[in-house]
Amino acid sequence: MCGIVGYVGKRSCTDVLMNALSKLEYRGYDSAGIAVFENGKIRVEKSKGRLADLADKMEKTGRPEGHAGIGHTRWATHGEPSDKNSHPHSGADVTLVHNGIIENYKKLREFLINQGNTFTSETDTEVVAKLISYYYKGDPVEAIIAATKELQGSYALGIVFKDYVDTVFAVRCESPLIVGIGKDESYIASDVPAILNYTKDYYLLEPGEIAVLNPYGAKIYDHHYQCIEKELKTADWDMDAAEKQGYEHFMLKEIHEQPTAIKTTIMPRISDGLPNLEECGITYDKLLRYNKVFVVACGTAMHAGVVGKYVIEKLARVPVTVDIASEFRYRDPLVGEGDLVIIISQSGETADSLAALRLSKDRGADTLAIVNAKGSSIAREADMLIYTHAGPEIAVASTKAYMVQIAVMYLLAFEIALAKKVIDEDEGKRLIKELEAVPDVIQKILEEKPDTQFAASKLINTDSLLYIGRGLDYALSMEGSLKLKEISYIHSESYAAGELKHGTISLISDSMPVIAVVTQPDLALKTVSNIKEVKARGAYVILVCSDNIQVDEEAYDYKLTVPAVDSLLMPMTAVVPLQLIAYYTSVLRGNDVDKPRNLAKSVTVE
Ligand code: AGP
Numbered sequence: 001m002c003g004i005v006g007y008v009g010k011r012s013c014t015d016v017l018m019n020a021l022s023k024l025e026y027r028g029y030d031s032a033g034i035a036v037f038e039n040g041k042i043r044v045e046k047s048k049g050r051l052a053d054l055a056d057k058m059e060k061t062g063r064p065e066g067h068a069g070i071g072h073t074r075w076a077t078h079g080e081p082s083d084k085n086s087h088p089h090s091g092a093d094v095t096l097v098h099n100g101i102i103e104n105y106k107k108l109r110e111f112l113i114n115q116g117n118t119f120t121s122e123t124d125t126e127v128v129a130k131l132i133s134y135y136y137k138g139d140p141v142e143a144i145i146a147a148t149k150e151l152q153g154s155y156a157l158g159i160v161f162k163d164y165v166d167t168v169f170a171v172r173c174e175s176p177l178i179v180g181i182g183k184d185e186s187y188i189a190s191d192v193p194a195i196l197n198y199t200k201d202y203y204l205l206e207p208g209e210i211a212v213l214n215p216y217g218a219k220i221y222d223h224h225y226q227c228i229e230k231e232l233k234t235a236d237w238d239m240d241a242a243e244k245q246g247y248e249h250f251m252l253k254e255i256h257e258q259p260t261a262i263k264t265t266i267m268p269r270i271s272d273g274l275p276n277l278e279e280c281g282i283t284y285d286k287l288l289r290y291n292k293v294f295v296v297a298c299g300t301a302m303h304a305g306v307v308g309k310y311v312i313e314k315l316a317r318v319p320v321t322v323d324i325a326s327e328f329r330y331r332d333p334l335v336g337e338g339d340l341v342i343i344i345s346q347s348g349e350t351a352d353s354l355a356a357l358r359l360s361k362d363r364g365a366d367t368l369a370i371v372n373a374k375g376s377s378i379a380r381e382a383d384m385l386i387y388t389h390a391g392p393e394i395a396v397a398s399t400k401a402y403m404v405q406i407a408v409m410y411l412l413a414f415e416i417a418l419a420k421k422v423i424d425e426d427e428g429k430r431l432i433k434e435l436e437a438v439p440d441v442i443q444k445i446l447e448e449k450p451d452t453q454f455a456a457s458k459l460i461n462t463d464s465l466l467y468i469g470r471g472l473d474y475a476l477s478m479e480g481s482l483k484l485k486e487i488s489y490i491h492s493e494s495y496a497a498g499e500l501k502h503g504t505i506s507l508i509s510d511s512m513p514v515i516a517v518v519t520q521p522d523l524a525l526k527t528v529s530n531i532k533e534v535k536a537r538g539a540y541v542i543l544v545c546s547d548n549i550q551v552d553e554e555a556y557d558y559k560l561t562v563p564a565v566d567s568l569l570m571p572m573t574a575v576v577p578l579q580l581i582a583y584y585t586s587v588l589r590g591n592d593v594d595k596p597r598n599l600a601k602s603v604t605v606e
Pocket of ligand 1: 298299300301302344345346347348349350353396397398399483486601602603
């Protein structure tokens with residue numbers, strides 16, 4: 001989604017803004033713009049398209065020269081991607097950039113038109129600029145407080161006032177924003193990687209707080225205009241983590257980071273060979289109280305929840321419901337006291353997942369967040385928290401975050417099963433040993449480089465394909481299918497193999513390839529029968545299977561094998577070839593792998 005940056009200091013503001021915005025490109029955007037104080041006046045430059053288009057435009061007009069300003073990458077919500085809808089937007093005294101959605105913007109727009117304002121864009125953001133101008137009587141913070149009281153929805157704003165040269169203001173509600181602190185300079189940013197080149201120290205702005213940045217530092221006020229002291233945080237990511245380090249794409253780098261990410265995530269949660277989640281607020285006593293478990297998330301994180309469901313139900317015999325967050329929040333779910341709601345989110349800022357968390361808390365359920373981004377809203381608001389330690393995930397297509405999310409779901413499943421005494425300590429220790437061995441198996445798969453490029457070459461000209469599997473293989477197929485469609489732009493669906501005959505098999509022909517996942521020995525024979533049925537109807541079949549399962553050669557056209565681990569853990573290893581197939585299909589089709597069209601990394605609006 002949109003990215004915000006701002007700078008005040010001695011450096012060239014345009015250079016800093018453009019560099020910081022480039023670090024937010026992964027969030028997804030369709031236009032960009034900056035506003036810089038040049039010779040005491042605010043100069044705005046903006047353009048539809050990529051940052052390179054903005055840079056080209058400024059080559060012609062001359063880059064703004066100054067030491068304070070704000071910048072933005074826009075992911076269109078209100079109004080098409082165009083120069084005029086790009087941020088920054090202005091009112092009489094104010095220019096600003098905005099992340100989020102103002103839900104009551106139409107009413108406010110009418111009010112402002114009646115006050116004599118005219119609008120140049122279709123955005124909700126221009127309404128905010130004009131509203132702050134309306135309230136501005138000489139004190140920017142007062143104007144921001146008065147205007148934001150009227151806003152409904154979500155926002156993070158970077159603001160400059162024409163009377164306050166070389167000063168940047170910021171405020172947030174729902175959409176995240178940080179204030180970076182360097183030596184004689186300060187920054188605002190919607191995400192840590194934007195400023196890692198300059199500083200690792202930052203304040204996390206809370207909803208309603210207002211930051212005032214000038215060349216001497218930053219002051220933060222609450223919404224009563226009281227100056228407040230905040231804890232300065234230090235990012236534990238370094239710039240290397242947010243760079244490609246020789247890989248052609250972030251996605252490929254992140255696939256290769258998976259073994260380390262699993263180790264960093266699980267090792268601190270294992271003691272004496274058993275899971276230990278006490279530090280995350282999870283005890284046997286608590287786990288024994290829950291009769292029902294809900295997993296609520298979006299996209300890939302929701303698919304990690306589906307794997308979790310299979311594993312928790314199988315091992316711990318507790319019923320688990322997996323919900324898409326945008327459905328859960330509006331379906332009046334039967335959730336309440338005695339239930340555990342697990343929210344999974346890489347960014348910790350997904351609007352629907354955050355709303356589902358709040359709804360569950362309101363209804364008396366205990367909430368547990370599994371989150372990658374430190375200090376994010378979901379992480380802060382949940383009753384219990386397990387951080388995944390994947391480091392920054394830059395590619396829009398999630399890979400290593402999914403891997404560590406499922407690693408945590410395994411730890412949790414083992415812990416619930418132990419608490420409920422459905423398994424004994426010996427079995428718990430055996431399972432942990434198996435889990436600890438997985439990173440090396442994945443490393444081996446990556447080193448041996450399965451020929452996923454060949455599989456990808458068979459898919460590049462197809463319009464549509466199916467992923468099939470049973471049980472955990474079906475859970476995994478969901479993720480394989482999403483990965484492929486989001487970056488290759490080829491339509492695909494995942495199907496429970498046994499469900500094909502109930503309608504979908506009519507789609508099968510020689511122009512509909514099938515990727516079949518077979519890693520569960522107890523289900524293999526059943527799935528292989530289904531594979532033969534699609535093969536007999538002309539489908540080109542790519543089989544992804546574990547090396548302990550024999551499949552007749554006539555059942556498939558191309559086979560990718562992964563080493564067998566405990567069957568419960570197979571999604572962790574078998575997902576790797578599926579990720580690579582998606583990656584290479586996207587590369588071969590010449591797509592922008594890391595920044596697929598129309599997608600945003602962090603979906604902070606509904
Ligand atoms: C997957 O590759 C996507 N990036 C997307 O489905 C993502 O998992 C989803 O938007 C949820 O994001 P979150 O984990 O940050 O909540």
